[in-house]
Amino acid sequence: MPDKSQPLLIQSAQVVRASGTLETCDVLVEDGKISAVSRNLTAPSGIRIIDASEMVMLPGLFDTHAHLREPGHEDSETLESGAQAALRGGITGLVMMPDTHPPIDNGGMVQSVLDVASKVSSKLDFHVAGCISKGGRGEDLAEIGDMQMRGAVMITDDPNSISNPQLMRRALQYARGLGVLVAAHCDTPELTAAGSMNDGRISYRLGLPGMHACSEEICLVRDIRLAQAMNTRIHIQHLTTARGVETLARYKKEGMAVTAGVTPHHLIFTEENVGEYNTNFKVKPPLRTHSDTLALQQGLRAGVIDVIATDHSPFTEFEKEREFANAPFGMTGLETALPALYQNLIRPGLLDWATLVERFSRAPRRLINVPVAAIEPGQVANWVLFNPNGVSHFNRDALGSKSFNTPFLDQTLPGQVVMVMLKNQILLDRTRA
Template identity: 40%
Template sequence: MSKILIRGAKVLGGEPQDVLIDGAVIEAVGTGLPDEGAEVVEADGKVLLPGLVDLHTHLREPGREDSETVLTGTRAAASGGYTAVFAMANTFPVADTAGVVEQVYRLGQEHGYCDVQPIGAVTVGLEGKKLAELGAMHESAAGVTVFSDDGKCVDDAVIMRRALEYVKAFGGVVAQHAQEPRLTEGAQMNEGVVSAELGLGGWPAVAEESIIARDVLLAEHVGSRVHICHLSTAGSVEIVRWAKSRGIDVTAEVTPHHLLLTDELVRSYNPVFKVNPPLRTERDVTALREALADGTIDIVATDHAPHPHEDKDCEWAAAAMGMVGLETALSVVQQTMVETGLLDWAGVADRMSFKPARIGRAAGHGRPVSAGEPANLTLVDTAYRGAVDPAGFASRSRNTPYEGRELPGRVTHTWLRGKATLVDGKLA
């Protein structure tokens, strides 16, 4: 059946409407739409959003299929309401050539749970010494426009400048992992009162802020685009706010976990809370929420970082950094931003669909819920509340910081170009 009628959905949180899908596109939006010949989905006042877009996902394939694969990662994405994800380059081999990014791109096409847009490495092997094949990756079948050494910082200013100059030619963007390596040697958590009490190596805020300050100035000098990955400190917010006031072409993202969790959780020594950048203070969390609300921070990105059990179930110092996030992101944003009154659902659509699609140039995604647009949609039961159970995750990994925590909201349906990838909370 090619027609689907979503009846009584609150489009972007507004008044209930009907949305008629015909094939891959939205045919009509209104009230009292006829259901003749259509499969009917009773929304019952659930919120209908454009399909979510994640600009920062680690799918691990090729090379670390024990953590995640393109199949399991995109299934997790569909479960979380995503119709497009951008796959980071720190795979094995690194996605620093046209061949590797095309492999990831084609795996995404084969599995079909969401669109996968590879991110190309900035430097060969993520080593920070020599520019990767940026032009060849852009001209490949994958059409790469976003480049990042995420997991490592492009700390050499000359290399960063050259990358910004190179991508400017085709309107690309460099997404920077802002971490000054010399200032974070041996760092285990946020530098502050808690790190001092626990005796863990401190990760100072200035290690992030100094790189952001340098890079926005380089972007201004070159006249190119720079994107700041997983911004985590109040000081970083002020630097980005200043840069935008000068007209510098900078965008920034915040993760759901940095909107909710603080370094106080590290007192448990549970490695599930070990992440890069580290969990910060309550003051930082407040600043990040306010910056996302006022537009200083442009988008929410998950930094979905799956790890196998053995890489997390060990002592803190030896544990890998990172958390899974695709399946809980929208719930965390509902709790931290919607239920606090900082954003309405239209604002959530802007930060989790419209803007990330625009930054990454994800064709067909981040579009209005209106007639003639691609039917990339997600339906959310915002009244639901329940404890997070990682045993039910579609991701191959279970390293969530929210196990047992009650969170609001549940994605019930996801459609990718009119094809259901999630139905009644179950993968199609």
């Protein structure tokens, strides 16, 4: 670990400024704070200088949707390995989903997870979500007020939807009084129970039971409409369909306080990627069609979709090696998201850096009311240097996660996170490698 207190001068980086512009600047970092951002800063004597002339400097990313597996399944991920995966991917803060074993469905569990997380909190701005229902079983409301009091920043039954509309209505009503954010995983389980991929041409060819887009869309409309009727804000965890984007756009136009996220994998991959039963592409909601992916990209650019969130879902190789129909849903995403988005959206000109920062750093923090990170004088250091000319190798040795269920396993992607700093610590430094 390099000297924590050593001041740094990052020279000639392409800095994504708070104004949303990309400017070539020098950035002076002293005592865990950004003390100056300007062209041609003079280096104080003895300072460490980093030539960042080919690099992009962006505020630390924030993931509102990560499944870590502690407690209960520490063989696939712990808070520590999740934090390692995050920082290697330039993610400096996250919200952990509550589907642990036991689930995070009461104040005591929130407290105990936050206590365990205190060992990683110097490396990660760590937050936790609580369940909407007891045990995540969708029957009775969990202790929402108690969980919020102990620090839960959102409530969700992800990776499941709330099947009973009356329970969802009561959760929204209760959340309004408390001001806690309800985040919905949208799915109609009665329609998708046996499904393992998108219902359509490919599922017929592979002989796999499908999950129709309408299953997600029916629940999406129901949850948004319920929130509107209860005069409560709602966040939709991960849109995957073109019609879903249209629905969001319509309610936003009406002025409703609805927000939505999208995963990198739904922005990049389609049902075609399932190929010959590749379980690393088995996710819930499933990968959809090419036209859905295009609509998600457009929705992201237009701001109909507010945040990019990974839905990082680690599983052991043993679990993912089952036959497709029986394998669990999910892929990891914390450390691959930024290089994958760079390769597939930024480099081809489908997304610019300022929009990526808005959707994957600023808006996610606003969603849960934590201070936005910015590379501006006086701000706490919370930044990432990304080298578009570098490469990222995602082999087992290079991954921070304990799980390898990513389609990028053993692949090399263009672009590399070369440095991450949070507060007074340089957490990752590949500049000398």
